[in-house]
Amino acid sequence: MSDVHDLSGRIAVVTGATRGIGEESALALDRAGARVVLTGRTSEDLERVATQLSNDPVIIQADLAPAGAGTKLAEQVLAQVDGVDILVNNAGIPMRRTPEALTEEDVDLVFSLNVRSLLMLSIGLGASMKSRGGGAIVNISSVAGLSGPIGRVAYAGTKGAVDAMTRALAADWGPDGIRVNSICPGLIATAIWEEARTTVPGLTEELEQGIALKRWGFGDDIADVVVFLASDASRYVTGESIAVDGGMTRVGTSTVKLPELED
Numbered sequence: 001m002s003d004v005h006d007l008s009g010r011i012a013v014v015t016g017a018t019r020g021i022g023e024e025s026a027l028a029l030d031r032a033g034a035r036v037v038l039t040g041r042t043s044e045d046l047e048r049v050a051t052q053l054s055n056d057p058v059i060i061q062a063d064l065a066p067a068g069a070g071t072k073l074a075e076q077v078l079a080q081v082d083g084v085d086i087l088v089n090n091a092g093i094p095m096r097r098t099p100e101a102l103t104e105e106d107v108d109l110v111f112s113l114n115v116r117s118l119l120m121l122s123i124g125l126g127a128s129m130k131s132r133g134g135g136a137i138v139n140i141s142s143v144a145g146l147s148g149p150i151g152r153v154a155y156a157g158t159k160g161a162v163d164a165m166t167r168a169l170a171a172d173w174g175p176d177g178i179r180v181n182s183i184c185p186g187l188i189a190t191a192i193w194e195e196a197r198t199t200v201p202g203l204t205e206e207l208e209q210g211i212a213l214k215r216w217g218f219g220d221d222i223a224d225v226v227v228f229l230a231s232d233a234s235r236y237v238t239g240e241s242i243a244v245d246g247g248m249t250r251v252g253t254s255t256v257k258l259p260e261l262e263d
Contacts, residue, residue: 003232004231004232004233004235005032005227005228005231005232005233006032006033006231007029007032007033007034007085007086007227007230007231008032008033008034009033010033010034010035010085010086010230011034011035011037011081011082011083011084011085011086012026012029012034012035012036012037012084012085012086012087012088012230013036013037013039013077013084013086013087013088013125014026014029014036014037014038014039014088014090015039015040015062015064015073015088015089015090015091015118015121016039016040016090016091016092016140017036017038017039017040017046017049017090018038018040018041018042018045018046018048018049019045019190020188020190020219021090021140021185021188021190021219021222021223022040022088022090022091022140023049023219024218024219024220024222024223025088025090025219025222025223025226025227026038026049026053026057027049027052027053027223028220028223028224028226028227029086029088029223029226029227029230030052030053030054030055030057032227032230032231033055034055034085034086034230035055035056035057035058035081036053036055036057036058037057037058037059037060037077037080037081037084038050038053038057038058038059038060039059039060039061039062039073039077039091040061040062040091041061041062041063042061043059043061046059046061047059058080058081060073060076060077060080062076064091064113064117064121065109065112065113065117066112067112067116068120069117069120070116070117070118070119070120070121070122070123070124071120071121071123071124073117073121073124074120074121074123074124074125075124077125078125078128083128083129083131083132084125084128084129084132084135085129085132085135085136086135086136086137086138086230087121087122087125087129087135087136087137087138088138088140088226088230089118089121089122089137089138089139089140089162090140091113091117091118092113092114092118092140092158093109093110093113093114094152094155095109095110095152095154095155095158096151096152096155097151097152097153097154098151099153102153102154106154107154110154110155110158111154111157111158111161114155114158114159114161114162115158115161115162115165118139118162118165119165119169122137122169122180126173126178129173129176129177129178130173130176130177130178133177134176134177134178134179135177135178135179136178136179136180136181136229136230136231136234137169137178137179137180137181138181138182138183138226138229138230139162139163139165139166139180139181139182139183140182140183140185140222141159141162141163141166141182141183141184141185141241142155142156142159142184142185143184143185143186143243143245143248143249144156144159145158145159145160145161145162145163145184145241146163146184146241146243146249147249159184162182163182163184163241166180166181166182166239166240166241167180167239167241170238170239171239174238174239179229179234179235179237179238180238180239181229181234181237181238181239181240181241181242182240182241182242183222183225183226183229183241183242183244184241184242184243184244184245184249185217185222185244185245186211186217186243186244186245186246186248186249187207187211187216187217187245187246187248188216188217188218188219188221188222189216189217189218189219190219210248211245211246211247211248212246212247212248212251213246213247214246215246216246217244217245217246221244222244225242225244229242
């Protein structure tokens with residue numbers, strides 16, 4: 001690994017670190033030399049991920065949905081480590097509802113986790129990053145924020161908000177040396193797709209037709225970009241929302257209707 005990707009001596013926080021993109025990001029950051037603070041709702045899964053890490057990982061169990069949870073988690077993190085250099089805001093939930101089926105409770109839930117907690121955790125850790133001379137925040141967004149997916153209006157709204165906050169926070173904190181970027185994953189073969197990929201005949205192949213690279217993505221496809229944005233390799237990149245989708249959003253075309261999955 002080149003020196004610009006070396007994260008030795010840096011402290012990284014990863015939310016939603018118990019599976020999928022969060023788990024792969026934690027593994028990749030650890031391999032790059034960072035000490036990783038793992039956060040998530042399930043202690044058993046956090047412990048499982050921690051056993052795969054080499055740089056004295058820290059575990060903090062947290063549910064980011066309740067009011068005040070982002071601020072509280074920031075306080076818990078800073079009680080465990082001296083400061084933070086990298087924050088990967090990965091925690092979030094999907095929301096597949098037609099507009100007619102949405103309730104206020106649905107909207108409040110998806111925005112509380114995908115938007116409010118992400119911003120408040122970032123703010124809560126911002127002073128620590130400033131005191132350490134800067135840092136990197138990587139928000140995991142979605143291609144849903146770049147396009148108009150059917151039946152996902154609330155979810156798409158949260159991801160559009162994440163991308164807008166990414167740009168605004170990059171402007172606010174750029175003078176302090178804090179870079180803020182977001183990643184917009186496309187079709188990633190994580191747990192939410194596992195059942196459909198194995199039980200719906202031809203689904204994998206059909207959806208691949210809408211991707212320029214003709215394959216699904218995997219967690220490590222996103223994690224490698226996380227390391228890039230967290231490291232000095234991206235030292236002059238901030239305020240960007242990067243689609244990591246194999247060319248699905250801006251290159252590939254598809255008329256395939258995505259199946260409804262359970263939240």
